[in-house]
Amino acid sequence: xxxxxxxxxxxxxxxxxxxxxxxxxxxxxxxxxxxxxxxxxxxxxxxxxxxxxxxxxxxxxxxxxxxxxxxxxxxxxxxxxxxxxxxxxxxxxxxxxxxxxxxxxxxxxxxxxxxxxxxxxxxxxxxxxxxxxxxxxxxxxxxxxxxxxxxxxxxxxxxxxxxxxxxxxxxxxxxxxxxxxxxxxxxxxxxxxxxxx
Amino acid sequence: xxxxxxxxxxxxxxxxxxxxxxxxxxxxxxxxxxxxxxxxxxxxxxxxxxxxxxxxxxxxxxxxxxxxxxxxxxxxxxxxxxxxxxxxxxxxxxxxxxxxxxxxxxxxxxxxxxxxxxxxxxxxxxxxxxxxxxxxxxxxxxxxxxxxxxxxxxxxxxxxxxxxxxxxxxxxxxxxxxxxxxxxxxxxxxxxxxxxx
DNA sequence: GAAATACTAGAATAATGTTCTAATGTGGTA
DNA sequence: TACCACATTAGAACATTATTCTAGTATTTC
Numbered sequence: 001x002x003x004x005x006x007x008x009x010x011x012x013x014x015x016x017x018x019x020x021x022x023x024x025x026x027x028x029x030x031x032x033x034x035x036x037x038x039x040x041x042x043x044x045x046x047x048x049x050x051x052x053x054x055x056x057x058x059x060x061x062x063x064x065x066x067x068x069x070x071x072x073x074x075x076x077x078x079x080x081x082x083x084x085x086x087x088x089x090x091x092x093x094x095x096x097x098x099x100x101x102x103x104x105x106x107x108x109x110x111x112x113x114x115x116x117x118x119x120x121x122x123x124x125x126x127x128x129x130x131x132x133x134x135x136x137x138x139x140x141x142x143x144x145x146x147x148x149x150x151x152x153x154x155x156x157x158x159x160x161x162x163x164x165x166x167x168x169x170x171x172x173x174x175x176x177x178x179x180x181x182x183x184x185x186x187x188x189x190x191x192x193x194x195x196x197x
Numbered sequence: 198x199x200x201x202x203x204x205x206x207x208x209x210x211x212x213x214x215x216x217x218x219x220x221x222x223x224x225x226x227x228x229x230x231x232x233x234x235x236x237x238x239x240x241x242x243x244x245x246x247x248x249x250x251x252x253x254x255x256x257x258x259x260x261x262x263x264x265x266x267x268x269x270x271x272x273x274x275x276x277x278x279x280x281x282x283x284x285x286x287x288x289x290x291x292x293x294x295x296x297x298x299x300x301x302x303x304x305x306x307x308x309x310x311x312x313x314x315x316x317x318x319x320x321x322x323x324x325x326x327x328x329x330x331x332x333x334x335x336x337x338x339x340x341x342x343x344x345x346x347x348x349x350x351x352x353x354x355x356x357x358x359x360x361x362x363x364x365x366x367x368x369x370x371x372x373x374x375x376x377x378x379x380x381x382x383x384x385x386x387x388x389x390x391x392x393x394x
Numbered sequence: 395g396a397a398a399t400a401c402t403a404g405a406a407t408a409a410t411g412t413t414c415t416a417a418t419g420t421g422g423t424a
Numbered sequence: 425t426a427c428c429a430c431a432t433t434a435g436a437a438c439a440t441t442a443t444t445c446t447a448g449t450a451t452t453t454c
Contacts (some may be wrong), residue, residue, distance in 0.1 A: 007432075026310065028225045032411060042434050047412065049432090109307060110364075113223065152371035153362065153378060157385050160358035165350065167307075174349035181350065188354050191393070192385035204401075229442060239403050244443065246401090 011049055014039045015063075018056045023102040027057050027111045057112045062121060064107045068096060069129045076136060082145035085136065086193060087186035090162050094186075097166040098179035105170040108163065147195050158189045208246055211236045212260075215253045220299040224254050224308045254309045259318060261304045265293060266326045273333060279342035282333065283390060284383035287359050291383075294363040295376035302367040305360065344392050355386045 017039040021030035032053055036046060050056045075092040079085035097104040114122065137154065140146045149157070162185045166178050178185070214236040218227035229250055233243060247253045272289040276282035294301040311319065334351065337343045346354070359382045363375050375382070 029310070031409090043412085043436095044414095044434050045432070053411070111308070113226070149381065150371075150373060150378065152365060152373070153381060156358045156361035156365065157382075160361035161353045161389065162357070164353035164357035164360055168349060168353065174347075176347060176349070181347065184346065184350060185354075188389035192358065192389040196388070228440095240405095240443080241403050241445095242401070250442070 007049075010039070010041060010045065011059075014041055014046060014050070015056060015060055019060055019102055019106060022057060022060070022111070023106045023109075026109070027053065054113060054115070058114060058118045060103075060106060061112045061114070062118060062125075064103050065122065065125065068107070069125065071096065073129070073132055077132070079136075082140040082143075082194065083190055085140070086146075086158060086190045089158055090186040090189045091182045093159060093162045093166070094178035094182035097162075097170070098177045101170055104166065108167055108170065144195055147193050149193075154193065157192050161185055161188055204246075207236070207238060207242065208256075211238055211243060211247070212253060212257055216257055216299055216303060219254060219257070219308070220303050220306075223306070224250065251310060251312070255311055255315045257300075257303060258309045258311070259315060259322075261300050262319065262322060265304070266322065268293065270326070270329055274329070276333075279337040279340075279391065280387055282337070283343075283355060283387050286355055287383040287386045288379045290356060290359045290363070291375035291379035294359075294367070295374045298367055301363065305364055305367065341392055344390050346390075351390065354389050358382055358385055 014035060018030070018035050021034060021038075024030075030053075032043075032046070035041070035056070036043060046056075050059065072089065072092055075088050076085055079088050134151075137146065141148050162178065165174075165181065165185060168174050169176070169178055211232060215227070215232050218231060218235075221227075227250075229240075229243070232238070232253070233240060243253075247256065269286065269289055272285050273282055276285050331348075334343065338345050359375065362371075362378065362382060365371050366373070366375055
């Protein structure tokens with residue numbers, strides 16, 4: 001196997017192993033040495049590739065957000081009405097959390113403290129993502145289908161309940177998965193942002 | 198001053214100082230030695246009273262939840278209609294977060310890993326609190342004013358948006374405080390759980 | 395007033411994340 | 425092919441920092 005492939009395989013092995021530990025006991029309480037053992041990686045390699053323990057978390061975080069963002073757009077952009085769009089967002093979130101609970105729990109945990117570089121990268125990603133979302137929303141607000149609100153309130157209103165429910169489910173405190181209650185959450189979200197007659 | 202007073206003063210001084218550090222840089226990144234210096238406390242005393250660093254966080258967490266729960270009940274229980282009750286919950290949350298951002302940020306951060314003892318104590322608190330809340334809700338669900346839903350969904354639906362908005366505000370990403378948008382959040386929460394005609 | 399107990403103190407220890415120096419193998423280039 | 429530059433690997437040494445431990449001090453209690 002070529003050096004490049006070996007390297008990228010090592011990196012993903014480390015990230016996979018780390019995600020398991022992180023989501024089980026949190027970043028702080030996972031030992032670097034455990035990751036090294038489980039991934040078959042040397043101290044030198046790990047610090048060469050990731051800088052430090054947080055660097056692994058950072059890579060996982062950015063990967064996760066990227067994946068989430070692009071799939072959400074795939075689910076949202078084809079929708080033509082406000083109602084189906086809003087419900088598509090919520091339903092997508094529910095399924096995403098249900099399908100990959102480890103990654104979802106990790107992203108929702110807010111444990112990661114990003115370096116300045118990662119913050120910049122993430123801000124850039126966010127800008128692009130936000131723009132696409134914004135473009136989808138504008139016509140529905142203009143047409144009067146959606147409430148006109150401060151921009152920063154749409155995400156909490158549409159996704160807040162779902163994220164909160166997901167956190168509860170991920171911490172094992174209720175049995176029904178987000179996927180199983182997606183319809184309720186979607187309807188509730190729609191009720192909270194639709195423009196009432 | 199009596200020993201008891203001296204002691205309890207030291208404990209609250211430590212907790213106050215610790216909260217400042219925790220909410221600023223997180224539990225992991227605050228040094229025990231900084232807490233010791235700022236609170237004028239010796240290593241021995243701190244470990245005698247709190248067991249370890251997490252013990253301080255745990256005490257803060259339990260105190261915070263207690264305070265939040267009892268004040269929320271004060272705000273909710275006097276309300277006689279479903280609509281005013283739901284809105285009172287949301288409004289209270291907004292004000293509470295806005296009034297004590299440090300404590301709120303700490304509680305919302307989910308950084309605290311509770312010991313088994315603390316978990317038991319918290320579960321007990323939660324049971325009592327949950328019961329009071331439940332008793333308030335039942336009649337409004339029976340009367341048809343509120344949607345009938347799986348029990349575990351009311352909190353996310355009612356508070357999810359507010360908590361999500363609060364997290365955003367606490368992380369400095371939007372300027373309007375939760376208190377300033379309480380009315381919008383309260384109305385949205387109401388729309389999402391009221392029984393539609 | 396004496397004994398028991400709660401508390402304080404800080405040096406010593408242990409755990410663990412990170413750095414450093416040296417070796418190793420690969421891909422490109424003459 | 426031969427060789428060089430460089431990315432990568434290795435793990436021992438180091439540094440930081442949470443925690444333990446032993447001894448000493450003050451208070452309450454009887």
